[in-house]
Amino acid sequence: EVQLVESGGGLVQPGGSLRLSCATSGFSFSFHYMDWVRQAPGKGLEWIGRIRNKANNYVAEYGASVKGRFSVSRDESKNVLYLEMNGLKSEDTAVYYCTRELAADGVFDYWGQGTLVTVSA
Amino acid sequence: SYVLTQPPSVSVAPGTTARIACGGQNIGDKSVHWYQQKPGQAPVLVISHDTDRPSGIPERFSGSNSGNTATLTVSRVEAGDEADYYCQVWDSSRDHWMFGGGTKLTVL
Numbered sequence: 739e740v741q742l743v744e745s746g747g748g749l750v751q752p753g754g755s756l757r758l759s760c761a762t763s764g765f766s767f768s769f770h771y772m773d774w775v776r777q778a779p780g781k782g783l784e785w786i787g788r789i790r791n792k793a794n795n796y797v798a799e800y801g802a803s804v805k806g807r808f809s810v811s812r813d814e815s816k817n818v819l820y821l822e823m824n825g826l827k828s829e830d831t832a833v834y835y836c837t838r839e840l841a842a843d844g845v846f847d848y849w850g851q852g853t854l855v856t857v858s859a
Numbered sequence: 860s861y862v863l864t865q866p867p868s869v870s871v872a873p874g875t876t877a878r879i880a881c882g883g884q885n886i887g888d889k890s891v892h893w894y895q896q897k898p899g900q901a902p903v904l905v906i907s908h909d910t911d912r913p914s915g916i917p918e919r920f921s922g923s924n925s926g927n928t929a930t931l932t933v934s935r936v937e938a939g940d941e942a943d944y945y946c947q948v949w950d951s952s953r954d955h956w957m958f959g960g961g962t963k964l965t966v967l
Contacts, residue, residue: 773956775902783894783902783945785956801955835901844949844956845892847913849901 740764740848742836747853754826754857760819760836760850767817768792771839773846774810774821776832784832786810786821788839804830826857861950863959870965877933879962881946884927891929892947893922895940896961902945906931933964941966 746758760772773788787800789810798810809822819836833854837846864882871877881891891909894902904913906922909929919934933940946959 782943782961783896783947783958785958788956799954802953840907843890843908844947845904845907846894846902846947847904847907849903851901 740838742838742848742850744834744836744850744853747834747855749856749858750826751859752827752857755822755824756826756855758821758823758834758836758853758855760821762817762819762836762838765838765848767812768814771842772810772812772819773837773839774819774834775837775846775849776830776834777852778829778832781832786834789819790842794842823855826855828857831855831857860953861948861957863946863948863957865944865946865959865962867960868963868965870967871936872967873936873938875936877936877940877964879931879933879944879964881929881931881959882927883929883948886927886929886948887925889924889948891922891924893931894945894947895942896945897942905944936964936966938966940964 741763743761774786787810790797807825811820833852835852836850838848840847893906895905896902905920909924910922921932923930943961945961950957
């Protein structure tokens with residue numbers, strides 16, 4: 739069974755940093771591109787970024803609103819996806835989901851349950 | 860940058876057909892994916908690549924895409940279909956995935 743389990747969310751002050759983790763199991767982690775998507779309270783979905791697989795040199799790509807502040811990485815030995823968030827702003831307050839891309843085609847076929855990040859003084 | 864437009868809400872009676880539009884310039888040239896999200900839950904893929912239905916998704920869900928509009932159609936709507944629905948495409952001008960604003964489907 740494919741499982742994605744996020745952790746690391748919580749309350750952080752503006753300007754602070756936080757690292758989210760997504761533990762995966764039940765599939766060949768190294769094969770898939772992995773993405774982060776967030777959802778601010780009462781709002782729609784926003785794509786944050788993704789990291790390609792080893793065959794594609796682990797290239798990371800980001801949405802405009804987080805580029806330069808957030809970093810996506812992966813640990814193949816642990817089957818874990820990470821999201822490093824720096825310079826956090828109040829508008830980064832959201833539920834953060836990790837997702838699996840089915841075939842490097844943007845089809846997010848599995849999602850984690852999400853972890854809430856709240857940026858507030 | 861590319862803009863995706865969805866109606867904020869669609870309301871239908873049980874047993875009827877709901878059509879949820881996703882508008883974008885020449886969206887027919889893109890591959891569109893659709894997600895269903897119920898309150899307090901993570902999104903679920905319901906249609907990929909315009910028309911493909913993942914295993915486990917009822918045949919009542921179908922998709923189409925042509926010209927400037929992609930459409931998710933839910934036939935014989937049930938109370939359990941009540942949810943937010945999002946379309947998704949690749950924005951080649953910014954090299955990133957993007958979602959429509961979402962449509963709340965209400966079953967009357």
